[in-house]
Structures are given as structure tokens and as C-alpha cells.
Amino acid sequence: MSMSEPKIAVIGTGYVGAITSTCFAWLGGVEVWGLDTDPGRAGQLAMGQVPFYEPGLPEFLAETIATGRLTFTVSPHEALTDADVVFLCVGTPSGADGNPDLSQVESAARTLAPFLRDGTVVVNKSTVPVGSGNWVRTLLEDSLPRADRPAFQVVSNPEFLREGTAIDDFLFPDRVVLGGDESGLRRVAELYRPILEQAFEGGRPERLPELITTGLTSAEMTKYAANAFLAMKISFANEIAGLCELVGADAREVLPAIGADRRVGRPFLSPGLGWGGSCFGKDVSALVATGLEYGYTSGLLSATVEVNLAQRAAVIRRLQRELRVLKGRRIAVLGLAFKPGTDDLRDAPALDIIRRLLAAGAGVAAYDPVVKTLPPDLSAVRLAADVAEAADQADAVLLATEWPEFQDVDPSAVAAAMKGDLVLDGRNVLDPHAWASAGLRVVGVGW
Ligand code: UDX
Secondary structure, three states: OOOOOOEEEEEOOOHHHHHHHHHHHHHOOOEEEEEOOOHHHHHHHHOOOOOOOOOOHHHHHHHHHOOOOEEEEOOHHHHHOOOOEEEEOOOOOEOOOOOEOOHHHHHHHHHHHHHOOOOOEEEEOOOOOOOHHHHHHHHHHHOOOOOOOOOOEEEEOOOOOOOOOHHHHHHOOOEEEEEOOHHHHHHHHHHOHHHHOOOOOOOOOOOOOEEEEEOHHHHHHHHHHHHHHHHHHHHHHHHHHHHHHHHOOOHHHHHHHHHOOOOOOOOOOOOOOOOOOOOHHHHHHHHHHHHHHOOOOOHHHHHHHHHHHHHHHHHHHHHHHHHOOOOOOEEEEEOOOOOOOOOOOOOOHHHHHHHHHHHOOOEEEEEOOOOOOOOHHHOOOEEOOOHHHHHOOOOEEEEOOOOHHHHHOOHHHHHHHOOOOEEEEOOOOOOHHHHHHOOOEEEEOOO
């Protein structure tokens, strides 16, 4: 390896870290070291195994490791010595009080401090509360003797990766946001050059991503505000869908008609069971909490969360309206993951709804193409091997996650398996006519 290639270190090889290290190494021109405290995880990645479900990543990882530009290790010395740019990609789970738990960021910074040199750029990709860039800088400074403290830079580089499409999101982003001081920004922008110019095999030069440079705090705020906006857009769609049901309008007609206005845009206007996952709920709550620290009450953001939770309760009411009694009913739930293309169950609407169904005395069978285990408190759920098995003797079928394969299910096979005839399409993805032809009664969200 030539000595002139920049050395990148990525601290934390969870979801964001694994994608970041693999993509930068794949793009070439750099040497990338992924550092993790968990020897199992580092060892697995080093062998090209991905410890979570992300389509395409195993092949992409193996291909990149074979280039010799990507190494995973538990040794800070190996990963961090002479690193030019260090990405912090550690987790920031929600603490007991709802605020993000920053202990992993703190320990990553302490590990890193002794290896800093003049010109090292520390890039924060972990989602930290607004203002944390300064905190990381102070933490690093305080870990070093004042006398010969190196001149390092801190840059915030929020990630906008979606589970299931993370590699594409990394290589073909709409924008790259970098916050910090001029010289640090320039160094990081240089790393992103292949992406910004789409100068790689399979790049799409006809659609160049925008480079947006901001102050440190603005970049941190951008991450939260972006997720809050998307969450709000979904909650807006759900609120309008609820009103459509009341007045007899059809949200499937109304919402695309709103989205056709370029100022609005079509994506993220699908009503249903609401959002789940590790980001939206956590980030919107964190932004609300940040506001409160300044005595600011964010009505819009609080309502965004409330509407999302109300969708889950609304499904139960809908089932009660249709089935009258839930006690002793058999409900088949199709889809468990918070969205298709992932096995992630964090804040999954399906699980919340299943808990409510069990509490109401219903029996639940569930099928998900990828999720094959459930949390211990859901041991009463019968996990089926396919849709028909889940629907066996069911009074109602609830589609909770819009896995594409559910659209190909033969409605007559489901009808034959069921005892009742109610199908609640919680994501509006089934063809109501085809399902009605099989003798089933389909209801959805917003119509
Ligand atoms: C999200 C952001 O999109 C990403 O930019 C950020 O970095 C992390 O959070 P992710 O959590 O992977 O990514 O999920 P996303 O694909 O955005 O979907 C979020 C949820 O919203 C899913 O539960 C999905 O079912 C739901 N959703 C999405 C809707 O209910 N309606 C919609 O119209 C769109």
C-alpha cells in the first residue's frame, strides 16, 4: 500500500460503521480500519460476515476485504496510529430518561485521544444531541496534556442511511452534509469526492449529490430536523387518512394528489400503521427534549409522536368495530419488522399492536419473511412458516409490514385457511379487488 494513501479509521462497526468503512474502502484511494471493542463483531466482519440483515452488504463487504484496503480490528493501536480521519460511528441508544446515552461516544473519544496528531480530523457520524460536537472536542482536549496538545479538527457528518438500502444511500445520496471549520471540512469533502463526482464504477454522474457545508451545530441540527420532518410527513398522511375515513374520502386518492405538488413531493405520504425503527421516534423525542432544555415546547413535534402512537391504537379499535369482541379471536399478523427489507424489530408497530391484541385476550399467529424470533414477552405468539399457516383458522388477518411478497400471496389460499373473512391492510398494499373476489372483506387505512 502506498504511503500517500490517507488512512481512515472508523470507531464502532455497527450498522453505520460497517457501511461507512466498507463504502469508503470500496471507493478506493484510501486505507480503512474498522475498530470495535467487541472481538466477536470485529472477527465476523473481518471474515466478511455481517452480523445484521442488510441486503447486498455481505457480498459487498467480501469483495472489498479482498482488495486489501479494509481491515477490522479490536486494537486501537492498529486502527488509530497515524489515522488522518477518524469517523465516530458508535451507538447512541435512548437512555432511561429518553435522552441519548452518550457513554459509547465518550469512551470512543477517550480511546482516540492519545492517537491524535496535528491535522487529524475527527468526524462524528453518531447521532448526538445538538451541541455535542463541542462536547467531543472538549472531551478530547481534556484527555490530553495542555502543553503539546495537537491541533485536531472536529467535523459533524450526519448519516441519512435507511436500513435495507444503506449502500445505495451512501453511494448515491441526495446530499452530503458536513459541519465544522473550513480546513476540516475540506479534508472530509476530499474523502467524499468520488461520491460527490459520482466517479466510481456504476456512478450516476447525471445526478450529482449536493455538498452542503455548515457550522458544526447546524449539521447536528440538520440530522434531527430532517428526521423530524419525514416523521411529521408520515403523521400528516395518517392524520389526513383518519379524516378521510370519517368523511368518506379515500386517502389513496387524496394523498398522491397532494404529493403531486412539487413543493410537497410524493414520498413519505403513505398512511398506515405509522413509523417505527431506531431513528424517527428517538430523534423526534430528542429534539423535543432539547427544546425543553431551553424552555421551548414544540407542539408540532409532540403531535407528530402522538399521531404515530394513535395509529397503533386505531388498528385495535378498527378490529373491535369489525369483530366486536377480541377476546378469544385469532388474529394473523403478516409482517413483524418495522419495515420491509430489514429484520429490525426496534419500535416496530407490529409488536406494539400484537401486545395490545394479547392484552385484549386475542390469540396471535404471525409470519415475517425474515424475522424468525420474537422478544420473550411475546412467547404467546405462534410464529408461522408462511402466510397460509399464519392465517389458519384466523378470524382476521392484519398486514402490518409491506413486504413486497405479500402482494403476490394468493387470496383464495388465505380465504381457505381462515375461519373469518376480515383482512385489515395496515399498509394499503393489497389489491382490494383481488382479495374481495376471494370472498374476503378488505379494509385499509384512510378509506
Ligand atoms: C430513517 C431515515 O429515512 C433515514 O434518513 C435516517 O438516517 C434513519 O431513519 P429508517 O429508520 O431505516 O431510516 O426507515 P425509513 O425507510 O425512513 O422508514 C421509516 C418508517 O416509516 C417505516 O416504519 C415505514 O414503514 C414508515 N413509513 C415510511 C410510513 O409509514 N409511511 C411512509 O410514507 C413512509
